[in-house]
Amino acid sequence: MSLLKLEQVTKRFGGLTAVSDFNLDLQEGELVGLIGPNGAGKTTVFNLITNTYYLSEGKILFEGKDITGLKTDRIAAAGIVRTFQNIRLFGELTVLENVLTACHLRLRSSVFSAVFGFPGYMREELAMREKARSLLKTLGLEKYERDQAGSLPYGLQRKLEIARALATQPKVLLLDEPAAGMNPEETLALGALILKIRKEFQLTILLIEHDMSLVMTICERIIVLDHGVTIAEGLPEEIQNNPDVITAYLGTGDLYA
Numbered sequence: 711m712s713l714l715k716l717e718q719v720t721k722r723f724g725g726l727t728a729v730s731d732f733n734l735d736l737q738e739g740e741l742v743g744l745i746g747p748n749g750a751g752k753t754t755v756f757n758l759i760t761n762t763y764y765l766s767e768g769k770i771l772f773e774g775k776d777i778t779g780l781k782t783d784r785i786a787a788a789g790i791v792r793t794f795q796n797i798r799l800f801g802e803l804t805v806l807e808n809v810l811t812a813c814h815l816r817l818r819s820s821v822f823s824a825v826f827g828f829p830g831y832m833r834e835e836l837a838m839r840e841k842a843r844s845l846l847k848t849l850g851l852e853k854y855e856r857d858q859a860g861s862l863p864y865g866l867q868r869k870l871e872i873a874r875a876l877a878t879q880p881k882v883l884l885l886d887e888p889a890a891g892m893n894p895e896e897t898l899a900l901g902a903l904i905l906k907i908r909k910e911f912q913l914t915i916l917l918i919e920h921d922m923s924l925v926m927t928i929c930e931r932i933i934v935l936d937h938g939v940t941i942a943e944g945l946p947e948e949i950q951n952n953p954d955v956i957t958a959y960l961g962t963g964d965l966y967a
């Protein structure tokens with residue numbers, strides 16, 4: 711089933727066309743890679759899906775419904791959640807508190823019940839703590855629960871970002887360079903983790919990543935952008951040998967740089 715569909719999406723910033731006539735049909739359960747040299751338009755695609763940027767042209771459908779122009783928080787509540795290239799955690803809060811703040815997006819009880827400590831709210835709070843702890847465990851972060859998020863090494867902060875995204879119970883997870891700053895060993899482990907969470911949480915994933923070994927290993931399908939234009943789309947082995955892709959990357963370095 712088609713879960714997320716982008717139809718002829720274009721984004722212009724003044725005279726610059728950052729994304730041009732972009733199409734995507736993300737099937738339920740897929741893990742698709744979005745790659746391309748620096749400035750190709752990858753993050754802009756995420757910003758368009760989440761309506762951080764409004765579209766210049768085109769249409770976005772989620773579960774068959776037109777979500778073009780829907781407010782960012784409503785898109786998240788509908789089930790499309792992202793992580794950021796530049797980590798966005800509450801550095802002063804603990805690891806557990808960071809996940810709890812994300813869980814609140816799903817909390818049903820009202821502010822009124824929260825203030826007066828009604829039983830329904832207390833129950834939800836307790837269940838939420840349990841859920842947050844279980845998420846930390848899934849991501850191997852349970853022993854850092856009380857640590858300040860900002861004090862964690864970079865690789866663990868990236869995992870915490872993923873935990874926060876999962877806390878909102880997404881259907882589609884948009885991962886923006888989750889391996890940035892990780893060493894090869896951590897990147898390998900991250901690949902296994904992405905596959906594990908996809909299965910466990912029945913996710914559909916769109917992955918922006920510069921680490922080609924990670925992309926080629928875990929993605930079923932890859933889309934390549936260059937200067938905002940889709941220059942190739944296909945299986946990892948097709949992309950690896952595609953002359954247009956190799957040329958696009960040659961301008962900025964080797965595909966596996």
Ligand SMILES: Nc1ncnc2c1ncn2[C@@H]1O[C@H](COP(=O)(O)OP(=O)(O)OP(=O)(O)O)[C@@H](O)[C@H]1O
Pocket residue numbers: 723726728746747748749750751752753754755795
């Ligand atoms: N808010 C903005 N205002 C003006 N130009 C922008 C804005 N956001 C992005 N751009 C431009 O759009 C183009 C695509 O940027 P984008 O960040 O989407 O690329 P990217 O493929 O994610 O690059 P990278 O791999 O370096 O993160 C770039 O030329 C960038 O400078």
